[in-house]
Every structure is written in structure tokens, then in C-alpha cells.
Amino acid sequence: MKGVLSRLGAWVTGGVVGLGQTVNFGASVLRSAFVSPLRGRQIVAAIYDSGVLSLALLCASGATVGFVLGLQLYYTLSRFGAESSLGTAVGLALIRELGPVLTGLLVTGRAGSATCAEIGSMKATDQLDGLRMMAIDPIHFVVMPRALGIIIVMPLLSALFVIFGIGGAYLIGVELLGLDGGSYISGLESAVAFREDVLQSIVKSLIFGVLLALISTYRGYACAPNAVGVSRATTSTVVTTSVCILLADFVLTSLWGV
DSSP states (O other), X not given: OHHHHHHHHHHHHHHXXXXXXXXXXXXHHHHHTTSSSOOHHHHHHHHHHHTGGGHHHHHHHHHHHHHHHHXXXXXHHHTTTOGGGHHHHHHHIIIIXXXXXXXXXXXXXXXXXXXXXXXXXXXXXXXXXXXXXXXXXXXXXXXXXXXXXXXXXXXXXXXXXXXHHHHHHHIIIIIITOOOHXXXXXXXXXXXXXXXXXXXXXXXXXXXXXXXXXXXXXXXXXXXXXXXXXXXXXXXXXXXXXXXXXXXXXXXXXXXXX
């Protein structure tokens, strides 16, 4: 029993210390965003790597999710004679929850892991130490542009995911199953409100982007400078960020209606 309590205490202490280090790292990244030069070229490159290269994955995934939602919700609503509410159900599900959450998880697996591995590889090959020797802050030169790139593209990718999801459900419900297209669009327009739905989706995607940017850059920056350390940091980034996104989604959903 004493050994169990000792291990539990060590685990809790390590978690608190790690959380404090992550917060300090995030504060350093935030401060570096207001230090000149702006690093605009690096930020644009990070936006391309995190956003443009994720477009195909997000659009295909959004359309596929829309296909599944269209089929499942149509057959479920048809049991109650409410097929005309398909647009309402699809729109609310995608805009409020599935859009930002699935976008966060997909971008975590593609861009977050790549960002962590890239920064970790730079540490393992002493490139970060080389920048310090040239009096260049690696957080300002390497970390900050990649973090800002992820935060900027996350709401845009979430919006694209929602649009393709709604379009996919429209194709299934209207073109395949014969639902009236006007009732689908009118139900969607009447049910979606900006503050309760659209603004909630934007806020969630921004917060998920902050979590992903912070965790992926910190794990890469703090990993052990070897191949094993980089691989473990990349795996930890995907797992930790996915859990944090799901927990943050629950908290935000609970607080939004208060």
C-alpha cells in the first residue's frame, strides 16, 4: 500500500510539474509573438504546412461524415415521420460538435504530429542549439510561427469540414433518398443561430487550435534529443491532444448554456 501511494504521489507531482512547464512554455511563445521581427515568412509557411496540406483530408473526411449522418439521421427521423428535420439535425450536429471536434482530431494526427516530429528532429540534430549560438531565440524563430499557423488555420479548416459535411448529407438526403431540397435548406436556416451555434463552433475550434499548438510544440521542444525521444514525443502529442480536445469540448459545451 505504501508503494502504491508513493507511485501515485510521484505521478501526481510529475503531472503538476509538467503542467507548470507547459504553461511557462506557452507564456514564452505568447511573449515571442509580440517581439520583432514578425517572422511573417515562417508564419505563412506554417499556415501552408498545417492548413493547405490538410485540405484534402478535411474535405474528404467532412463529406464522408456528411454521408453517414445523412443516412443514419434520415432513417432515424423517418421512424417518427420527421424526415424534413434532416437539415436541422445535420446542421446542429456538425456546427456545434462534430465539426470542431473531428477537425481538431484530424489536424492533430496530421499537422500536430508533424510539427512535434519536426521540432524534435531539430533538437536531436542540435539545430536549436545552433540557433542559440547565433543569438537567435529558437522559440521565436521555430516554435512561434508553427504555433500561430495551427491556431490560425483551425477555425478555417473546421468551417470547411462543416460545409462539406452539410453538402454530403444534402447529397444523400435529397439526391439519393428523395427528400425535398427546400425543406432541408429551410430547416437548416431556421435552426442555426449565430451566437448559440456558429460562434460556439468558432470558439471551440480556436481553443482546440491553442491546445494543439501548445502541446505539439512543447512536446517536440522538450523531447529527449534522440530518435526514441522524438517518436515518444510524437505519440504523446497525438494521445494527449486528443484527450484534451475531448475534455475541453465537454467543458465548453457545459459552460456555453450557462
